[in-house]
Amino acid sequence: MKIAVCVKQVPDSWAEKKMVNGVLDRENVDAVLNDLDEYAVEEALRIAEAHGGNEEGGAHTVTVISMGPDRATEAVRKALSMGANDAILVSDSALAGSDALATSSVLAKVIADGAYDLVICGTESTDARMSVVPAMISARLGWAQLTFASKVTVDPAGKVSITRVTEAGVDEISAAFPVVISVVEKINEPRYPSFKGIMAAKKKVIDQKDLAAVGASAQSAWSQVNDATPRPARAAGVKVTDEGNGGQDLVNFLAEKKLI
Amino acid sequence: MSTVFILADFSSDKSTKTTAELAAAGARIGAVTAVVLAGSGKGAALAATVNQGPIASVLVIESDDFAFHGVAASADALASLVKEKSPAAVLIASHAFGKEVAARVAVLTESGIITDAVDVAADCTATQLVFGGSTTVHSKVSHGVAIITVRPNSVEADFSASTPAIENGTATIGNDAKKATISSSQPPVKGGRPELTEANVVVSGGRGTDGNFAPVEAFADSLGAAVGASRAATDAGWYPHSHQVGQTGKTVSPQLYVACGISGAIQHRAGMQTSKTIVVVNKDPEAPLFDIADFGVIGDLFNVLPKATEGITARTN
Numbered sequence: 260m261k262i263a264v265c266v267k268q269v270p271d272s273w274a275e276k277k278m279v280n281g282v283l284d285r286e287n288v289d290a291v292l293n294d295l296d297e298y299a300v301e302e303a304l305r306i307a308e309a310h311g312g313n314e315e316g317g318a319h320t321v322t323v324i325s326m327g328p329d330r331a332t333e334a335v336r337k338a339l340s341m342g343a344n345d346a347i348l349v350s351d352s353a354l355a356g357s358d359a360l361a362t363s364s365v366l367a368k369v370i371a372d373g374a375y376d377l378v379i380c381g382t383e384s385t386d387a388r389m390s391v392v393p394a395m396i397s398a399r400l401g402w403a404q405l406t407f408a409s410k411v412t413v414d415p416a417g418k419v420s421i422t423r424v425t426e427a428g429v430d431e432i433s434a435a436f437p438v439v440i441s442v443v444e445k446i447n448e449p450r451y452p453s454f455k456g457i458m459a460a461k462k463k464v465i466d467q468k469d470l471a472a473v474g475a476s477a478q479s480a481w482s483q484v485n486d487a488t489p490r491p492a493r494a495a496g497v498k499v500t501d502e503g504n505g506g507q508d509l510v511n512f513l514a515e516k517k518l519i
Numbered sequence: 520m521s522t523v524f525i526l527a528d529f530s531s532d533k534s535t536k537t538t539a540e541l542a543a544a545g546a547r548i549g550a551v552t553a554v555v556l557a558g559s560g561k562g563a564a565l566a567a568t569v570n571q572g573p574i575a576s577v578l579v580i581e582s583d584d585f586a587f588h589g590v591a592a593s594a595d596a597l598a599s600l601v602k603e604k605s606p607a608a609v610l611i612a613s614h615a616f617g618k619e620v621a622a623r624v625a626v627l628t629e630s631g632i633i634t635d636a637v638d639v640a641a642d643c644t645a646t647q648l649v650f651g652g653s654t655t656v657h658s659k660v661s662h663g664v665a666i667i668t669v670r671p672n673s674v675e676a677d678f679s680a681s682t683p684a685i686e687n688g689t690a691t692i693g694n695d696a697k698k699a700t701i702s703s704s705q706p707p708v709k710g711g712r713p714e715l716t717e718a719n720v721v722v723s724g725g726r727g728t729d730g731n732f733a734p735v736e737a738f739a740d741s742l743g744a745a746v747g748a749s750r751a752a753t754d755a756g757w758y759p760h761s762h763q764v765g766q767t768g769k770t771v772s773p774q775l776y777v778a779c780g781i782s783g784a785i786q787h788r789a790g791m792q793t794s795k796t797i798v799v800v801n802k803d804p805e806a807p808l809f810d811i812a813d814f815g816v817i818g819d820l821f822n823v824l825p826k827a828t829e830g831i832t833a834r835t836n
Contacts, residue, residue: 276650294767359632360625385766389634390615391622394590398626403698404591407615425615426714428706430589434699444767445760481631481662485644488655493792493811501818506826509798512814516796518775519831
């Protein structure tokens with residue numbers, strides 16, 4: 260099987276995020292591999308391992324695909340140190356400020372050229388939190404969409420079944436290769452890169468390409484930010500110490516605010 | 520006057536209050552057509568429940584592909600209607616299904632998309648609260664039809680009765696949209712409590728519960744509230760992951776949010792800090808969540824919550 264994992268480098272979720280000229284300021288914050296993409300990398304490795312592994316020259320490969328600036332190689336390298344085989348990073352200054360539509364278009368082009376059987380994504384990035392890119396890639400490629408998976412079962416002969424878990428309930432869904440999968444948090448426990456994995460990742464190939472090499476063109480964002488305003492910080496209100504009456508104090512507060 | 524599509528939202532075969540919220544937002548832009556995607560023979564019954572808010576007409580599309588092929592089939596049908604009728608905007612509920620339908624419709628109709636709007640103006644400008652609610656953003660789709668997903672519980676709904684004209688239509692569902700097949704579907708297990716993202720009141724428990732959510736649940740029930748949990752609590756297996764509030768979980772914006780035994784890591788704040796009123800119960804006086812609480816009780820939740828539950832029950836009986 261050829262498995263691709265789409266990952267994104269995002270600002271550290273502990274960092275304070277700011278908008279500059281209508282886009283997220285990514286320059287001045289620590290950047291990390293999107294938390295939720297680690298589950299996708301882990302699931303890809305587990306699928307490969309369940310069917311003989313992804314060792315060099317073996318039957319299965321796990322390729323990391325990303326789009327981002329040069330420094331996104333750090334996030335890609337993390338996925339490689341977990342055990343992925345190789346990576347493709349699309350970097351082009353023309354892609355700065357891309358929206359989800361442009362991003363999905365570039366990723367779909369890279370995926371289409373790689374003849375993958377499975378594409379695995381996280382459900383969302385922790386910065387934009389749109390949850391739309393996996394569905395967009397599926398729509399662009401005309402591949403089956405198996406998203407919000409809490410369980411993935413792969414028959415290497417060419418079939419995938421997932422359990423989809425959303426607020427609408429639980430669905431059992433299956434499709435033939437090729438498919439686009441997104442996995443929810445908690446589908447697995449992502450491994451920490453081992454020392455050996457980190458050393459090995461330094462030698463793995465990150466194929467960094469610009470748009471021309473991908474054969475795609477830049478598309479401006481199809482939505483524009485008019486303004487972005489930091490919301491005033493919330494001020495702390497009343498604080499009482501429970502000396503047996505804290506419960507009643509709470510009730511009195513709710514009553515006073517007409518919340519009960 | 521321009522037309523606006525809303526994708527009618529259903530739960531247990533009934534239109535939800537989210538549908539009325541979408542209608543209220545859509546009516547600012549133009550005449551609202553509620554699109555109802557139904558299984559064969561089920562359209563009339565579903566359409567009959569779309570009867571609240573300013574809805575001018577209901578367009579019913581019947582196909583068993585919706586149940587068998589889910590998101591992709593629904594998106595194909597909606598996209599074909601958008602291409603045919605060219606509405607000014609399409610408003611869809613911002614949950615997993617709605618966002619994915621919107622994503623595919625945006626691709627299929629070559630339109631820009633905005634997700635998680637908390638408000639939509641007459642000129643289709645969407646308001647979003649980003650970065651965990653710390654920043655307000657106004658943005659606008661600049662290409663194609665404005666595809667906007669609207670967060671439940673954000674737009675004030677108009678629940679006045681309406682009697683929209685009901686029309687049956689046809690839509691195209693391509694073969695690519697039928698490649699994934701749903702073999703079984705189970706509705707969410709409802710414990711009689713409201714859905715987390717739609718609830719007016721949310722009571723959440725964290726590390727301080729030490730695995731015992733009973734007092735949190737009892738207090739929630741006295742308020743008719745949904746129950747949430749911090750990541751620490753769901754990671755520990757104390758409460759289902761589907762109830763996690765925070766950056767990697769659900770974002771909630773209720774009238775009242777009560778955090779019990781939750782210290783308030785930035786990840787948790789990101790999921791709840793736009794709540795109208797925040798109450799914090801924690802025995803650690805240094806818990807950072809106190810900084811954004813309208814009312815804080817420094818105390819053990821196992822003492823405070825049962826008394827508060829008693830107090831509320833006494834008032835309401």
